[in-house]
Amino acid sequence: MEEYTSSADRYKHMKYNRCGKSGLLLPAVSLGLWHNFGFVDSFSTCRDIILQAFDSGITHFDLANNYGPPPGSAETNFGKILSGDLAPYRDELIISTKAGYLMWPGPYGEWGSRKYLLASLDQSLRRMGIDYVDIFYSHRPDPDTPLEETLGALDHAVRRGKALYAGISNYDPELTRRAYHILKDLGTPCLIHQPKYSLLVREVEKGLLDVLEEEGVGCIPFSPLAQGLLTSKYLKGIPKDSRADKPHGFLNRSDITSGLIKKLNKLNDLAAKRNQSLAQMSLSYLLHDRRITSVLIGASSVIQLHDSLECLKNTEFSDSELVQINRILRIK
């Protein structure tokens, strides 16, 4: 493998946004390692994507205990790159991980107990070979554990220096407000929320973004391309080797209906009028809202990464374009 030195121009083209009311700036585009970075994937492609991302100003890499497959392998692969190519750059990186979904058998291997969260964070640190993560998330709310216990575990991780900031993911607006106040009372601010948000999934526009703005919490939408649906990939159906074509993962062939394909083609035509690819327009749409700190993309190739990054060149929308988008998606 060729030796790596990061590009001297790496901070030239990226935009950095303040995360809520915190002191932390995040790149407008961040890279997530949910799919394409596990042991089932090519390590050399993983490495290329991550290093190209860093060379393009992406300082934020998002992981979770269960990313792979197999679970944990994305953190192990990322740790390998961190201890090698990226070793000189740890202070230029914002690394996040999460705990919430099933990781090991028995009653302590998922959800939101203090026992699970803190054990999981220790495992994540070991897999990545680092002393601390920058952001530690509660990956999903646990209906059976007091919120105070889950958030108390995040606070503890921050106080012990194992995480610099605390975040929440998949919390609804009301729980988000409660979580914000509990963390505030504990003395560890809620830095960021990670919700599912894309042109196709617009729930967060109905309250969550308002709460985040009022409380000064950052927002980093996950699956901003709806797992690849909002790209040129599925315009003619399901291509080979796409996420929907793979046996593992969460995008099902049955999600891709002829009605959806029609809408995607119309969105693609609109994107072309803006001189953008569908992926670029979809990311720009999220970034045109100033409450969005960063869009958390996935990529299975360096070509996709570079295509998506071009979204930064035009994040403005006319009223008429916004109306057209909603009309295509039949959103009032």
Ligand SMILES: NC(=O)c1ccc[n+]([C@@H]2O[C@H](COP(=O)([O-])OP(=O)(O)OC[C@H]3O[C@@H](n4cnc5c(N)ncnc54)[C@H](OP(=O)(O)O)[C@@H]3O)[C@@H](O)[C@H]2O)c1
């Ligand atoms: N907090 C949570 O509960 C949660 C849940 C899900 C994800 N996440 C985070 O969000 C990150 C992103 O999620 P995601 O991977 O679903 O994001 P996404 O950006 O919506 O989808 C990424 C997929 O879209 C396709 N793609 C990306 N750029 C493309 C381009 N320019 N042209 C054509 N196709 C393109 C690729 O699909 P192919 O693989 O088919 O090529 C790629 O794997 C995850 O890695 C993770 O960090 C968090």
